[in-house]
Amino acid sequence: MCGIAAIIAPPGIRSGPRETRAREQELLGMLESIRHRGDPECFAERRAGPRAALGTNRLAIVDRAKARQPQTDARQQVWLAYNGELYGFRDLRNELMACGHRFHTESDTEVVLNTYLEWGAEGLKRLNGMFALVLHDERDGSVLAARDHVGIKPLYYAEWNGTYYFASEQKALLKQPGLIRTVEPGTYIKNGVPHRYFRLDPRPLRQSDDEAVATYRQLFDDAVRHQVETDLPVAVTFSGGIDSAAVLHSARRHHPDVTAVTIGFEGSADVEVAERYCAEEGIPHIVSRLTTGELFDVIPRIAAGAEFFEAIDAMDTCVGYFAFRLVREHGFKLALCGEGSDEVMAGYDLFKEHPDPGDLMRYRVHNLHRTDLQRVDRSSMMHSVETRVPFMDRHLLEYAYRVPMSQKLRGGTDKWLLREAFRDRLPSYLVDRPKIRMPDGSGLKTTLVDHALQRDDYDRALGQPIGIDTPEGAFFLHQYLLAGYPMPRERHKRAGYDYSPNGYFEFIS
The missing domain is CATH 3.40.50.620 (HUPs)
Structure with a gap:
């Protein structure tokens, strides 16, 4: 389990050494803001290339000694930054070995990489686990970012002038221009276009x-x-x-x-x-x-x-x-x-x-x-x-x-x-x-509600424009803004419970 970040420049952009170093330093700043998501000794495992910089703060769980990230294929053409755990992945690993893939670690990260090499984005349908990933394929210049079926692991992104920024938490993107968006559950984004690869079937079962x-x-x-x-x-x-x-x-x-x-x-x-x-x-x-x-x-x-x-x-x-x-x-x-x-x-x-x-x-x-x-x-x-x-x-x-x-x-x-x-x-x-x-x-x-009622250092009407109409709601919104996050966009309500048309909140940059 990890914190990941990536910066992907537009197609056709191939930076020189100075620009590549600058992008790597920017990546390090993003990873620093989510340092807590990994082990101290595994901070900022990274790779900065002519177009893409990917990095990971790795919390070493599976194959703790060898599963350094980002991982790549034998020709170093596909690079993967991965936050997650696959369950029962050894069966998928054996299937991939039967297809001719060789493995150099015991990690599930390498299984994800080879799943992509074998089946492309369609391989996401084979994964059972919690994950978020960013993958840069230098063979065709494509960028793929994906999230698990129900959104157990987080992934956010922003885009500015054709450059994409990805990170495990919003705080890593606050210094970037552009709107912070969520990669939706069961979704991958390829070259900026979202695709749903997983949907829950709503049809009721007939069973005793x-x-x-x-x-x-x-x-x-x-x-x-x-x-x-x-x-x-x-x-x-x-x-x-x-x-x-x-x-x-x-x-x-x-x-x-x-x-x-x-x-x-x-x-x-x-x-x-x-x-x-x-x-x-x-x-x-x-x-x-x-x-x-x-x-x-x-x-x-x-x-x-x-x-x-x-x-x-x-x-x-x-x-x-x-x-x-x-x-x-x-x-x-x-x-x-x-x-x-x-x-x-x-x-x-x-x-x-x-x-x-x-x-x-x-x-x-x-x-x-x-x-x-x-x-x-x-x-x-x-x-x-x-x-x-x-x-x-x-x-x-x-x-x-x-x-x-x-x-x-x-x-x-x-x-x-x-x-x-x-x-x-x-x-x-x-x-x-x-x-x-x-x-x-x-x-x-009601300890925290009472605490909010006793405080007088915030505007109790602060949240009304976005549908927050309680003192405790205004208090926590105040704390959220003090932490440096931008004011959320308008929030709607439906049938007595909170509702956002896209299932997430966008932010004003």
Whole structure:
């Protein structure tokens, strides 16, 4: 897992040594702003050529000794900067070897490179994982940037006078002219033109309850098994809810060294339940209790690091920040979490109240890349921790997305299918525990809202032009602007929840 950046000059531009060095220095500045996304000893692995400069801050997980980036082919004609993890990639590696490709590392990065060499952009359809990449093909001068199927890993870009700038976080592009845009999930951009290579099938499945439970459980186990195929110890952020409990249980089935990590304020219901389960099962468990003082102190860093201005996402990130700090303090580079389950399995109360919960599910899933998945990425990478999200495994998501709503919401019970899949694996106090939103379960409650109300150093009407009409929303927007980000463009609302026509927010430069 890494932070990547790239600068690609227009076709026909071939710089001399002075221009190439200048472009390399510009690239180094971009990588410096996202230094936290990699190991210190792997900072700014890079290559600057006559037209393109690509670089990586590498967080070494797979083939830590040899998988230096950017990687290239034997003739040094195709260069790849890659941020991600492929799951079960050794099967694809064997297929590529049968096609005649030779490998010099054990890394998934080299598998991605050879997948492109064999199948071009069509090869993206073969990948299951979380990734963002930029590839420069000197054979035809083409540039390809791509993002995983649901947007687990981030990728942004700006264009000015034909030069493209790419980076893992927006902060690396703030000094560049032009509009900062998002590479959309399941999309690749080739020579400036976006193409969708992945779409979720919305057609409901026809299946019995028994078939659904068996299929879901098998796909979930496969997802977790692939995501813990590592020789590193694994942490699981554990809230005591059904989602993270399912991840923790399956991770322990497939990896010998798994530790649960839980945080909360004094009196937290999440901590109480998590401590009970870990004690009963003999699971190594790290617990930390937060204080309001340290929470308030970290708000400016959250605004800068997470790149959020929505209050709910910012508040959730504040708590996530401390969870992943705890993970890193105890020596873990790799963690798993339960994010994404509530969106695809209809886990929130608002699904029960919505006139069309299926429509809401589709909307929430397709916007995860700018809500929960962005929060997980930023709050974990601020501490150089790679966090994997089994519920977003491509094969599991493709299936769960098509599960009829009647097998997600039943008799007032949310996430019915997930609960039934783990009914014989987890105690009833976990399987049947109602959904408790993070502010309540962690003990955060209204602490940050009250803090915003007590502050008088910001304009409470600041966010009204873009549809933010609460004091806490204005407060976090104020913090976001103080961090150096430009004012977001107009935001729209639809059917009671936030909506952006393009699924992301553009910025005024």
